[in-house]
Amino acid sequence: MDSKTSPVPPSRLMDLMLNDRGFAFDPNSGESYQLSATGLACLRGLQRGASVEDLVTQVTATWEIDKVAARCDIDAFLWDLKQLDWL
Amino acid sequence: MTPLRIAVTGMHRGDNPQPGSSIVSAIRRRWPDAFIVGLVYDAYESGIYAADGPDVCHAMPYPTAGLATYLARLAEVRLLAPFDLLIPTLDAEVVLLAGAAAQLAELGIRSLLPDVETLGRCSKAKLARLAAACDVAVPLTAVARDLGEAIHHAESMGYPVFLKGPYYDAARVDNSAALAAVGAGILADWGPPLMVQEPVQGTEFNVLGLGDGLGGVISRCAVRKMILSDKGKGNGSIIVRDPRLDALTQRLIAETRWTGPFELEFIRDRRDDGYRLIEINPRFPAWVGFPVQLGTNYPAAWIDWMIHGRCAALADLQPGRFFLRHHIEVSGDIGQLSAVLGASGDVYQSQSIAS
DSSP: HHHHHHOOOHHHHHHHHOOOSSSSEOOOTTOOEEEHHHHHHHHHHHHHTTHHHHHHHHHHSSSSSOHHHHHHHHHHHHHHHHHHHHH | OOOOEEEEOOOOOOOOOSHHHHHHHHHHHHTOEEEEEESSSSSTTTGSSTTTTSSEEEEOOOOOOOOOHHHHHHHHHHHSSSSSSEEEEEEHHHHHHHTTHHHHTTTTTTTTOOOOOHHHHGGGHHHHHHHTTOOOOOOEEEEEEHHHHHHHHHHHHHHEEEEESSSSSSSEEEEEHHHHHHHHHHHHHOOOOOOEEEOEEEEEEEEEEEEESSEEEEEEEEEEEEEEESSSSSEEEEEEEOOHHHEEEEEEEHHHHHOOOOOOOEEEEETSSSSEEEEEEEEEGGGHHHHHTTTTTHHHHHHHHHHSSSSOOOOOOOOOOOOEEEHHHHHHHHHHHHHSSSSOOOOEEEHHOOO
């Protein structure tokens, strides 16, 4: 993913129903998921149109993790979202 | 104003539920004073004994007895318990009555159903042709007139396959011996043809809706099955909203100019995430009570349509609402049972017995 730009969030990502406990429901597939606190923060960030760099900044500011590890985890998370057609 | 007088079939609930009992409840929600006649085949159809069940129940001959016998019995029942509208809820009834609008009208009964030609196009044996006309994918399916032909198709396709009857029953079979045993049962119950179908791995989705007869969808509700019974029935489903599913539904209903309630059954194929149309049911599904509980009363809308040729707009249902099938016991007494089983009028009047 291009880390510089803030792409328009795809509609499936925008359609996701999330609650504060990290429960995510995809109204397109009818599947539901349990997210970690970091996953929830990232998904909400993506729904707002955040870039990968924005997500890294947010995660490192909130949790004790260095930038390289955070970037690596976020890339893996984004890959999972792509597999679900959410990105 | 004259109270609504309506007959409804399919009162069985339990393991393999029919829609009639939920339709009766839906009618009572909208028209508490409605006079509802339950048409049943068996005194053990549990909806007969439900607290908000029909006012009166009468036994009917099975549709296999033929149209003349069925209509004659409807005329008898109507003399005993007058009704003006009829909602058949079982596939075999819809097929039997689809071409009988004029005869029903002579009896003073109105029922708005798809025509015979449309039902034929939607039958399991011809579904692939209809789907092709609408650019809708279906699983590879072969039609067999007898067991020998079915075994031949299955061997060409490769086991396992699904074996289906013309109306009900579907089973996965892994070899020719199993196919012969299952197929013989289906043929004995429902007659030919048998459908041999490739198994598709994926999640099942159903769409309930109403067609306006002009190619439009009055309203629809799509669900994903979450919990399956051992017969593959949805014991729990959740509302979804997928534009692809909406588009497939629109195309099928536009092509058939569908009249009335329908249920489309799809599998979302794990291999390519595409939908495969499995079946079109020409009636309300057994889960029709679920959207009614959420405020979208499909049976009432359809009754409005039958009477007035229009209905109020139905509320869109929100994804994430789900149902779980919940079995409870209903109670009756031997007097009620004998009334339905009895040779005389096979009548059970719930209100008079309950009082």
